[in-house]
Amino acid sequence: MNPYYHRATFLISAAQISQTPPDEGYEVAFAGRSNAGKSSAINTLCQQKSLARTSKTPGRTRLLNFFELDEERRLVDLPGYGYAKVAESVKNQWQQSLAQYMEQRQCLKGLILLMDCRHPMPDFDRQMLDWNVHNGFPTHILLTKSDKLKKGPANSALLKMRREIAHYGDTVSVQLFS
Ligand SMILES: Nc1nc2c(ncn2[C@@H]2O[C@H](COP(=O)(O)OP(=O)(O)OP(=O)(O)O)[C@@H](O)[C@H]2O)c(=O)[nH]1
Ligand SMILES: [Mg+2]
Numbered sequence: 001m002n003p004y005y006h007r008a009t010f011l012i013s014a015a016q017i018s019q020t021p022p023d024e025g026y027e028v029a030f031a032g033r034s035n036a037g038k039s040s041a042i043n044t045l046c047q048q049k050s051l052a053r054t055s056k057t058p059g060r061t062r063l064l065n066f067f068e069l070d071e072e073r074r075l076v077d078l079p080g081y082g083y084a085k086v087a088e089s090v091k092n093q094w095q096q097s098l099a100q101y102m103e104q105r106q107c108l109k110g111l112i113l114l115m116d117c118r119h120p121m122p123d124f125d126r127q128m129l130d131w132n133v134h135n136g137f138p139t140h141i142l143l144t145k146s147d148k149l150k151k152g153p154a155n156s157a158l159l160k161m162r163r164e165i166a167h168y169g170d171t172v173s174v175q176l177f178s
Contacts, residue, residue: 004069004070005045005046005047005069006046006047006048007069007070008042008046008048008051008067008068008069008075009051009067009068010051010065010066010067010068011066011067011068011074012065012066013063013064013065013066014063014064014065014066014097015062015063015064015093015094015097016097017097017100017101017104020064020066020101020105021066021074023104023105023106023107024072024107025071025072025073025074025107026072026073026074026107026109027066027073027074027075027076027105027107027108027109028074028075028076028108028109028110028111028112029075029076029077029078029101029102029108029110029111029112030042030075030076030077030078030111030112030114031078031081031098031102031111031112031113031114031128032080032081032113032114032115032125032128033058033080033081033082033083033114033115033116033122033124033125034058034059034060034079034080034081034082034083035057035058035059035080035083035116036080036114036115036116036144037114037116037142037144037145037177038052038061038077038078038080038112038114039052039053039054039055039060039061039065039077040052040054040144041112041114041142041144041177042067042075042077044177045075046067046075051067052065052067052077058080058083059079059080059083060080061077061078061079061080062079062090062094063079063094063097064076064077064078064079064097064098064101065077074107076101076108078098078101079094079095079097079098081095081098081124081128082122082124102131102135108137109137109138110137110138110139110140111128111132111137111138111139111140112139112140112141112142113125113128113129113132113139113140113141113142114141114142114144114177115141115142115143115144116143116144116145117143117144117145117146117148117149117154117157117158117176118145118148118149118157120143120157120160120161121161121164129141129165129168129172132171132172133168133171133172136171137171138171138172139171139172139173140172140173140174140175141161141165141172141173141174141175142174142175142176142177143157143158143161143174143175143176143177144177144178145178146176146177146178147178148178154176155176157176158174158175158176161174162174
């Protein structure tokens, strides 16, 4: 594991695009359905238990959370999409911030797209992936919670996903993750 990430610190939570840090340097954002494991993956990567807040209840991350690796580089924990049990008004506000961030952010350089390995690639994920590729963002897919599957089914899920993304070429890659 890269010790560089262990020094990550929480920078700021933004409810709106106007509250985000200056649009400079380089950001990699973690996107995916609610409960896919975005916040957990940031904690695993940075080897810090509670850097990003996680929860059993989908819809935990409602803000854009920025973590600083150094003066130029940041990781961003994005609100999850596709979670039905949130009031429409709240959902609209956080989806709007998410869309604005992805469309406008100049320093966004790539995405980590997280999917539960047991239910990969629902429509939302496919749309997100198409959007990323269309906009030229390299995307690495993490098939999360792979500890919940035995080795055989986990590997089948990985192979299936590799076949699904083959037509995107080098811009999209995938691995199992837990
Ligand atoms: N077994 C297992 N559980 C995991 C893994 N990753 C996340 N979880 C659990 O899944 C739940 C959701 O994880 P979060 O990291 O909060 O998910 P999120 O994508 O940030 O969710 P939102 O913030 O709601 O969008 C938590 O209960 C985690 O403990 C994993 O790799 N294995
Ligand atoms: Mg989260």
